[in-house]
Amino acid sequence: MVVGKQTLMGINGDEAVAYAAKQALVDVCAVYPITPQTIIVEKYAEFVAEGEVHTEFVRVESEHSAMSACVGAAAAGARTFTASAANGIELMNEVIFLASSIRMPIVLAVADRSPSGPINIHCDQTVSLAQRDTGWIMLYCENAQEAYDTTLQAFRIAEHADVQLPVMVMLDGFVLTHTLENVYLLEDKVAHKFVGTRVPMEIEVGGQKIPLKLDPKTPITIGPLALFDYYLETRIQHHEAMERARPVISSINDEWAKLSGRKYGDGFIQSFEVDDADAVIVTTGSTAGTVRYVARQLRAKGKKVGLLKVRTFRPFPSEKVAEILEGVPAVGVFERTHSIGSLGGPLFNEVRSALYDRDKRPAVLGYYGGLGGRDLHPDYFETIYKELFKVKQTGELPPRPVKYISHRE
Amino acid sequence: MAKQKPSYKEIPAAAVAWKPATDYKTGDWRSKRPIRDTEKCTRCLICWVFCPDGAIHWDGEDLTFDLDYCKGCGICAQECPVECIKMETEE
Amino acid sequence: MTTAKIKWRPKIKEIARQEEYFTSGQRLCAGCPAGTVARLVMHALPRPENTIISNATGCLEVASTIYPFTAWRVPWMHSLFENAPANASGIEAAYKARIRRGLEKEMPDLLVFSGDGSGFDIGVQAASGAIERRHNFLYVIYDNGSYSNTGIQRSGATPMYAWSTTSEVGKAEPGKPVWRKPIALIYAAHNPAFAATASIYHWKDFMQKVRKGMEAEGPAVIHVKAPCHRSWRYKEELGMQMSKLAVETCYHPLWEYDGETRSYSLSTASKVIQKKPERKKPIEEWLEPQGRFRHLFRPKRRDDLLKEFQRRTDEDWEHILRITKQ
Numbered sequence: 001m002v003v004g005k006q007t008l009m010g011i012n013g014d015e016a017v018a019y020a021a022k023q024a025l026v027d028v029c030a031v032y033p034i035t036p037q038t039i040i041v042e043k044y045a046e047f048v049a050e051g052e053v054h055t056e057f058v059r060v061e062s063e064h065s066a067m068s069a070c071v072g073a074a075a076a077g078a079r080t081f082t083a084s085a086a087n088g089i090e091l092m093n094e095v096i097f098l099a100s101s102i103r104m105p106i107v108l109a110v111a112d113r114s115p116s117g118p119i120n121i122h123c124d125q126t127v128s129l130a131q132r133d134t135g136w137i138m139l140y141c142e143n144a145q146e147a148y149d150t151t152l153q154a155f156r157i158a159e160h161a162d163v164q165l166p167v168m169v170m171l172d173g174f175v176l177t178h179t180l181e182n183v184y185l186l187e188d189k190v191a192h193k194f195v196g197t198r199v200p201m202e203i204e205v206g207g208q209k210i211p212l213k214l215d216p217k218t219p220i221t222i223g224p225l226a227l228f229d230y231y232l233e234t235r236i237q238h239h240e241a242m243e244r245a246r247p248v249i250s251s252i253n254d255e256w257a258k259l260s261g262r263k264y265g266d267g268f269i270q271s272f273e274v275d276d277a278d279a280v281i282v283t284t285g286s287t288a289g290t291v292r293y294v295a296r297q298l299r300a301k302g303k304k305v306g307l308l309k310v311r312t313f314r315p316f317p318s319e320k321v322a323e324i325l326e327g328v329p330a331v332g333v334f335e336r337t338h339s340i341g342s343l344g345g346p347l348f349n350e351v352r353s354a355l356y357d358r359d360k361r362p363a364v365l366g367y368y369g370g371l372g373g374r375d376l377h378p379d380y381f382e383t384i385y386k387e388l389f390k391v392k393q394t395g396e397l398p399p400r401p402v403k404y405i406s407h408r409e
Numbered sequence: 410m411a412k413q414k415p416s417y418k419e420i421p422a423a424a425v426a427w428k429p430a431t432d433y434k435t436g437d438w439r440s441k442r443p444i445r446d447t448e449k450c451t452r453c454l455i456c457w458v459f460c461p462d463g464a465i466h467w468d469g470e471d472l473t474f475d476l477d478y479c480k481g482c483g484i485c486a487q488e489c490p491v492e493c494i495k496m497e498t499e500e
Numbered sequence: 501m502t503t504a505k506i507k508w509r510p511k512i513k514e515i516a517r518q519e520e521y522f523t524s525g526q527r528l529c530a531g532c533p534a535g536t537v538a539r540l541v542m543h544a545l546p547r548p549e550n551t552i553i554s555n556a557t558g559c560l561e562v563a564s565t566i567y568p569f570t571a572w573r574v575p576w577m578h579s580l581f582e583n584a585p586a587n588a589s590g591i592e593a594a595y596k597a598r599i600r601r602g603l604e605k606e607m608p609d610l611l612v613f614s615g616d617g618s619g620f621d622i623g624v625q626a627a628s629g630a631i632e633r634r635h636n637f638l639y640v641i642y643d644n645g646s647y648s649n650t651g652i653q654r655s656g657a658t659p660m661y662a663w664s665t666t667s668e669v670g671k672a673e674p675g676k677p678v679w680r681k682p683i684a685l686i687y688a689a690h691n692p693a694f695a696a697t698a699s700i701y702h703w704k705d706f707m708q709k710v711r712k713g714m715e716a717e718g719p720a721v722i723h724v725k726a727p728c729h730r731s732w733r734y735k736e737e738l739g740m741q742m743s744k745l746a747v748e749t750c751y752h753p754l755w756e757y758d759g760e761t762r763s764y765s766l767s768t769a770s771k772v773i774q775k776k777p778e779r780k781k782p783i784e785e786w787l788e789p790q791g792r793f794r795h796l797f798r799p800k801r802r803d804d805l806l807k808e809f810q811r812r813t814d815e816d817w818e819h820i821l822r823i824t825k826q
């Protein structure tokens with residue numbers, strides 16, 4: 001359902017993100033090109049060239065400097081945006097940790113692509129999922145519409161007074177970044193009102209309330225050396241801010257629904273036919289679309305299958321996931337990544353761990369696949385459902401709970 | 410017992426520093442103190458220029474050495490053009 | 501405006517009554533000239549109360565902001581080791597965009613501090629990019645010729661043959677085997693609005709250069725020699741003398757570059773030597789008081805290495821004389 005006056009455009013996911021950033025009235029965009037993110041920078045460069053934005057567009061010489069310029073800009077009070085992919089995210093990793101630890105509400109769009117090597121430009125969530133301990137909020141999108149909606153929401157979440165943390169918005173390389181879809185855009189003025197103007201966080205220094213902002217009127221020192229006597233306390237504050245993001249993510253998702261008619265579950269997870277399901281696949285990103293298609297077909301044949309899409313990976317919705325999956329006989333977690341040397345991937349480990357305290361724990365199997373952009377055919381998911389049914393029937397688990405699919409044996 | 414350090418709820422967010430460094434007295438580091446011969450001193454302020462610690466104050470007429478912060482490095486004595494500063498070992 | 505037209509001179513008796521924006525209570529080693537650098541920079545700024553600082557990781561950063569303390573009375577930010585100029589790019593961009601939106605009234609001045617670690621090595625890319633993009637900031641690199649903060653490892657600024665914990669002196673290697681980088685020339689080749697070398701001993705010249713660099717429209721870079729007694733291994737009261745000798749031996753000639761006229765000129769202390777070459781001191785006078793060159797003198801005098809050091813110093817000096825000749 002589309003609420004209000006919205007414009008329908010045939011655009012790809014990257015363009016959807018660029019339009020969202022434009023409507024978010026970004027003050028500073030510092031960005032460096034890398035496939036499959038490049039369309040975002042290029043589109044933004046068009047807005048700049050046409051004078052359609054007031055943004056200061058900083059064409060930095062690397063991703064490390066892109067994120068560094070964003071940190072400086074955010075510290076000076078600007079609404080700040082950047083985008084990157086794989087190698088670029090890896091290069092900016094040092095600054096990614098820093099940005100969240102000093103509470104800079106930057107929005108970063110990640111066009112998910114495989115890490116090198118071999119060098120590969122295609123879809124893979126390994127790099128973004130590897131950011132899970134950087135203290136950023138992490139949102140995964142299923143399609144171009146969601147990428148647009150989520151990017152606008154991301155600014156609100158990041159800059160919310162209770163949160164003040166940076167947000168990553170993930171969109172699958174090529175599958176979303178380069179594929180044309182019909183995307184509804186809000187009217188500019190509605191979007192502007194939704195994002196509002198950034199107000200820097202208030203902090204208390206020496207009994208005085210002042211903004212966390214590099215401003216000669218209220219001089220502050222950001223980024224001191226804090227050792228064993230204080231470092232841990234600053235980290236706990238960061239953790240608490242992440243916890244405070246939970247209700248904010250949900251309420252902004254609700255607000256967005258009223259404004260646009262589009263809602264993404266409770267902002268954290270979206271489930272499909274899980275209530276009476278015997279087998280549920282849990283996944284993220286565009287794969288959710290494929291799995292939903294398969295589940296729908298199987299449902300039509302009377303098979304009790306369901307899907308749980310995880311939209312918000314950080315903060316991870318452990319309670320909600322456990323509530324839904326408790327009592328489901330068999331659960332398969334599909335990830336477009338792998339964690340070499342671990343029992344399972346990041347999503348698998350989160351899901352299994354969320355269920356540990358529950359009485360009716362399902363059997364949880366993990367699947368890695370689609371790395372390097374390997375096509376994810378619906379058949380693979382049909383096979384997964386079959387395996388889950390077998391586990392339910394026989395009660396027998398495979399020797400290792402996680403395996404690769406979609407490769408040649 | 411030493412005063413407990415503040416809890417994570419009491420310190421400003423984002424690890425912003427909240428105490429002026431002047432609350433920390435580096436004078437304790439000193440093993441020698443500068444003694445100036447005020448008669449010989451020409452008030453040229455070369456010592457003020459070079460002191461790495463801003464431990465020499467000029468009120469418009471005369472200088473004072475701020476022993477709360479002076480680390481006793483001896484740069485002022487070394488650079489004084491009329492050699493009117495002596496470094497004396499602290500007791 | 502060409503920077504040559506900026507004629508400000510520090511009037512010390514007035515300046516000494518100004519507030520210290522970089523305060524006492526910082527924890528640099530006793531006698532650390534980096535403290536003098538920071539103080540004099542703050543006193544030379546045209547609008548210290550309206551200046552924002554981005555500071556790279558290193559001794560100055562660490563010692564001035566040991567949590568919960570800060571020695572800075574201006575807005576100051578440290579983020580990482582190699583990105584201070586990129587941080588500054590963002591700060592400038594933020595103010596520009598927000599002024600455009602009417603959310604901010606005035607553009608503050610921007611100052612970047614880094615050591616030679618960032619200035620010569622790990623941060624060259626970020627600095628090069630920021631200068632290319634013509635952000636309006638002054639970049640002050642205090643060169644103590646080592647990664648001092650992490651325990652005296654060699655940097656691109658460490659002199660040839662100097663001992664450091666990663667250029668040890670042994671049978672196979674006499675300290676750092678290669679010559680230092682001509683970093684100020686590298687930045688000047690970017691054609692910034694202003695670039696200069698400076699020495700902390702020549703404080704008036706240094707302060708004037710800071711003023712010029714900050715008042716110039718566009719990026720400006722100052723490479724200031726600021727000895728470190730822990731790595732150079734001289735007596736702690738000799739910091740200023742060590743930077744003086746670096747100039748007098750022409751190891752660190754003083755010059756400036758004006759981006760508008762695209763010309764290099766020698767600064768007074770070095771011009772004097774150009775006019776009267778007999779005033780140029782032998783490089784040994786700078787090397788010998790420094791423990792990091794001890795092996796060039798003891799147990800056996802290494803004339804071969806001293807000669808080579810002198811030759812390279814002269815070669816660099818000749819080069820500076822050539823480019824500053826008008």
Ligand SMILES: Cc1ncc(C[n+]2csc(CCOP(=O)(O)OP(=O)(O)O)c2C)c(N)n1
Binds near residue numbers: 557618648655
């Ligand atoms: C990316 C990165 N690599 C290494 C370090 C460790 N490190 C911190 S400061 C420093 C050396 C600083 O040297 P310099 O810039 O010359 O400043 P100084 O301490 O000498 O004043 C190093 C190697 C770091 N902080 N970050």
Ligand code: SF4
Binds near residue numbers: 488490
């Ligand atoms: S340098 Fe010496 S003469 Fe000059 S003001 Fe200081 S003490 Fe006096």
Ligand code: SF4
Binds near residue numbers: 459460478481484531
């Ligand atoms: S001894 Fe050093 S710290 Fe003390 S006043 Fe002299 S120069 Fe300053």
Ligand code: SF4
Binds near residue numbers: 531533730731
């Ligand atoms: S190690 Fe060297 S540069 Fe660092 S504070 Fe000490 S004297 Fe200064």
Ligand SMILES: [Mg+2]
Binds near residue numbers: 642645646
């Ligand atoms: Mg150094």
